Amino acid sequence: MRTTRRTPRTTRRFRLLAATLGLLTATAVATPGAAAAPTRGTRAEQLSAVSTAILNAAVDGTAWYVDETAGQVVVTADSTVSKLSLARLMSAVGSDASSVAIRRVPGRFTPLVAAGDAIYGGQYRCSLGFNVVSGSTYYFLTAGHCGNVAPDWYTDVAHSNRIGPTVSSTFPGNDFALIRYDNSALSHPGGFTSAPDAYIGESVQRTGSTTGTHGGTVTGLNATVRYTDGGIVYGLIQTDVCAEPGDSGGPLFDGSLALGLTSGGSGDCTSGGTTFYQPVNKAISALPLYNVSVY
Structure with a gap:
């Protein structure tokens, strides 16, 4: 580094x-040989779809990026994002909710x-x-x-x-x-x-x-x-x-x-x-x- x-x-x-x-x-501001495991391309597509769903949820005060190493979409939510808004965001993600990591930070994104x-x-x-x-x-x-x-x-x-x-x-x-x-x-x-x-x-x-x-x-x-x-x-x-x-x-x-x-x-x-x-x-x-x- x-x-x-x-x-x-x-x-x-x-x-x-x-x-x-x-x-x-x-x-x-895949486990090789495991039949049920998604391929790298499929996983990337899934994370891209999750990112799009988060965008479409339209929750102000949020930021997100794809962490390919962890296989997650990391969402950072500021203090203005209510529990109800986060629930709406996760609902938009649907069955892929386990691919989302939520982090809270103080203040507001401006x-x-x-x-x-x-x-x-x-x-x-x-x-x-x-x-x-x-x-x-x-x-x-x-x-x-x-x-x-x-x-x-x-x-x-x-x-x-x-x-x-x-x-x-x-x-x-x-x-x-x-x-x-x-x-x-x-x-x-x-x-x-x-x-x-x-x-x-x-x-x-x-x-x-x-x-x-x-x-x-x-x-x-x-x-x-x-x-x-x-x-x-x-x-x-x-x-x-x-x-x-x-x-x-x-x-x-x-x-x-x-x-x-x-x-x-x-x-x-x-x-x-x-x-x-x-x-x-x-x-x-x-x-x-x-x-x-x-x-």
Whole structure:
């Protein structure tokens, strides 16, 4: 297992990012030979059907992913999910209920947008994710639920120092946005490399404009989350790293590897929490028109 330790270079890079840009929140995450045992393909199909049934149950405040090793669909339910709602979810699964593992967490799953001071768009702020480039044009990635709320972004609450416009934004479904640097006076340091897929148990860190840098591990992949007030997002990285409102869009990384953009979650950095991240590689592949890459 790889471990993550921020080098002095990494620390300097994040200080420079914070000093140059602030970071973005709203001011206003078979047993062989056994005849009765299902084949691997059949089991995968069964778990996929269970996942679809959970989606169709439409219970807000839940997130789930397929744990192929355990042969289960792991459902995480926040504090807003009642026993009746969980019963409805399990009823939707039907005879495959034994394939579902339920975990409860405190708080409520919401996109992490809230009051504070960082990069501003309209009445909102979020956290800068990763700088990217296409030819001689520079951009940065952040959360789509941030990009959706403002056409332009600034380094200050007074909106006197403009960074540039939101050129692409997607939420729900995915959760990423692309912001272009139009202000030549702003630097846009790099230092990250193109992201591979995250893996279960990977040691990671994330940085946000509200809570700074915190670490933890990847606990789930390809997670679907139904936020209590923000729609459904698919294909997310699930972690036990804490985050708070205003950290949305911030980077999830393993050393110099760019992994994800903070989407949402529950809990806080005092008691801990569960957070979800839009994979960076999927965001970039969904932006063919701009042909950007992490640098």
